[in-house]
Amino acid sequence: MIFKKRIGIMGAMLEEIDGIIDLLASKKQQTIGMRTYFSGEINGVETTVVFSGWGKVAATATASVLILEFGVTEIIFTGVAGAIHPELTVGDIVLGKRLIQHDMDARPMIKQYEIPLLNKMFFETDNLRLAIATKAIKQLLVNRNLQETIPLHILDEFNISNPNFLLGDIASGDKFFSDNEQKNLLHCQLPSVLCVEMEGAAVAQTCFEHQIPFTVIRVISDTADDTSPVDFALFTQKVASVYSTQIIKYIYKDLLYSTYL
């Protein structure tokens, strides 16, 4: 049987995926279960792009349709996140090495954070995807490529000059973090977590259960404290889409030459 690659790309904000939808050639769209799926080709690779909705249930439902209806062979999630690690700030990028659901708690039957029946807390991204995404993110961050894509006055508005890139753990759950207490509690309970969002670990679990690879890339939109509602809204409107679109472009540039196609 010939393995036909088809990539699913998900984003948690309409603003974030608009630029990626524009990359699709021979675009078609189909609505299923309150989501519109945009299919076409990027650099000759069959791709379906979709807005995930917010939260773990919405993301799981959307990822399942991507896998079962569109036959995607892997999923890339790009979106924003709130910083938990003290060194992260707005505009930095996190690539998820492991994904955990911070609101999963079936104690006393099983350990906190452990996924029932799966016997695991973390879902891991494979090394090949980590290498491809790392290369793409670094390409965006070197040689002032970001500054060439986003106007300087907008970068200044968010105090973005030399964004950091960190690889590590991402936590997901059905909660928007908007005060210091919540943030500190998560940091104490799960000290390896770099940032928090609402979908990644749900997509990771869905992919794990269907045995396909996943990649989660998050740009820090806020610091998950009392400033986060304002920073989050402005960042997603003005900046997030550019980051996501550029990273996807670099990933596909690499895919063309990569041996795993």
Ligand code: ADE
């Ligand atoms: N996504 C972006 N910012 C977030 C926050 N502060 N909490 C949860 N998800 C987020």
